[in-house]
Amino acid sequence: MIATPAPKRLDALVLGWEGGGNVPPTVGAVRSLVERGHRVRVLGDDSMLAEMRRAGARTLPWRRAPNRLDASPQSCFARDWEAPDPVSAFLAWAQAIFLGPSLLHAEDVVEAARTEKTDVIIGSDLLFGGMIAAEALNLPSALLAANVSLLRLPGHPPFGPGLTPATNETERQMQDDVAQQVDAMFDAFLPTLNAARARFGLTPLSRTLDQMRPDRLLLATSPAFDFPVASLPDFIRYVGPILEEPAWAQAIPESPDGVDARPLVVVSFSTTYQGQEAALAATLAALANMPVRGVATLGKGLDGKQIAAPENVRIVVVVQSLRIATRCGWHFVTIRQRAPHSRFRARLSPRL
Template sequence: MRNDDFPKARILVLGWEGGGNVPPILAVIRALAARGHDLRFIGDDCLLAEARGAGARAQAWRRAPNRPDRSASSCFVREWEQPDALAGVRAWARTIFLGPAELYAMDVVDAAREEPTDLVIGADLLFGGMIAAEALGLPLALLSPNVSIVPQPGHPPFGPGFTPATNEAERQRDREAGAMVEQMFDGFLPQINAARARFGLSPLPRTLDQFRADRLLLATSGAFDFPVSRLPDHVRYVGPILEQPSWVSRSTPVAPGDRPLALVSFSTTYQKQEAALEATLDALATLSMRGIVTLGKALAGHEMTAPPNVEIRDGASHDDILPHAACVVTHGGHGTTLRALAAGVPVLVLPMGRDQNDNAARVDYHRLGLRLPPTASAEEIARALRRLVEEPHFVRNAKRFAQTIAAEGGGAERCADEIEGLIRAPFLRHAVGM
């Protein structure tokens, strides 16, 4: 809620073009600007106009990687060429998250010193921003646009898409996977400590010791995440922030029909998803269903042949289609998945990397849909779609979950409340451990 008596803060917001991470940070900028705070944004060139439209003054990264546009050719990492999910994470870490940490830190420190700055809102994957906030002695709120990349107590490691361990073999599995992830992070410890040394900070024994914040704001539903007995004091679930991307257009109305409708959406950014999309089209061709495929920026203009029962739309609003949908077929990005579930629609997830395996695991755990590998055949997809439509517990669970999300509330306004609480409170820095 807006509080006109609240002292106005000078806030520096960090951003980078990663697809689904962008709409939440723009929504938070908009919420804080509406409360009268002075927002400055530093990010990729392709984000600056949107940040200004949300209410921030904006400047580009000067030394750090800077994406000029959202084309597939400008993507920092060709993750679809990596041999496995961990290699994909390592490629992102080398290119954005950890490798150029010193460059990001230098840009943030320069920006904060150019004008008075009271607080930094960082991205949960830009370790250079964390180093800069520490070096400047500024309070730091990290915004995570999905489940936490650092597991909360009792959760499996982030990445492989495990559900919580129920026996000793699974607990050993988690320990081994967690050690692999930690080893990957520690491969970049020299870069982290070099960045820290530039600003007179002492070296760290492990990379994940740098994952420090006064607040870690998880823009997801606590009910969607795995159960946790107690959250660390600095961690807050603020609810999913389901702002639509700026390029989304209002949709042509969905024509009425007797057959169930499947909404198909495979990522805002390019992940070589053509094969999964073609298999889904082939599956729908065999079913007594209708389909609407939204291509988004990743595949806008892509030539494909759709069966007569499927319509293809560029940049269509999911909010306009979901009230008519019986199920959603998706890569499992957090925004697409939570938007479907908030509408009470079960999902079929074909995860392709990033946070998608972990979102699929939560869909599976809560029985809100099904998951298949991204290489699933048309026959496997068709069987899964029949189950989602014909087995009533999927719809029942999804509708119940939608009520839970609505009852939790939250979103950009709750995130703004937490940030104002951080501005108001004495600042005490915490470390997030793995």
């Protein structure tokens, strides 16, 4: 009998950043790697590292790059809830995290990879500095997208405004024009990106999104949720949603007597702070006059705030979404419950 060789155990360096709904899928990916026998280190924000350790990884914080100590509004590097429009909000995040600190992220990743044996880097599709580091180190790399693809897939509308696939030549031309505008938005950071590349002896790029060429781009969604695509580029794979529960999720509150036949209404906006107090207050006020029972989740963004609730509504931080649909409106959560209050609602709503 021929013995089957044991699977190779890899030393993986996983990169993370505190964005609310992107954290649980990253934790789930880390847990899966550890369960398969791989050795995993996570380089990320302090706010997420405890969950990574519970998943079995060793951790280290960003040293040069921005590092959120917690998920409070005060610690957020991009106050997007103050932005006048979605484009301004995206640019704030790009400047603060995605592209502005590319050199700092790259330096931290290179240092971590050289400190200990590293076989593969698993980055985020939004941390461009991590992509630079993997290229500079000539290491195999994958990007985990806890959302639909940032890159435009064949037949898909461009990233951003929430368009549906074009159905005629006029719409195709319009969407190509929008795609050029999206490219221009990213390319505003091309000098910053190329300066970071130059520090590692890499040739300049002519387009920011050309940096997104890992060995694998892993889309943590279902093709059934996404728009149809005839064929994917060789390096892109759908891997399905990674439905990890946050360690701080609570069980669904039960009624005092254990029996309540009223319909259950779940109110859930976002894990992170997005200035949602007014929308939450209006929703709770509406429920007060309805023959229902409600559960309102605050997420970490509103945790600790005093929220007035009517008698028929219970306030919690987050409830376990395997038992009840709740949490935030990022893709990973939308795949479960389709909550609309999100930075990414324009991208997600047409896919519902």
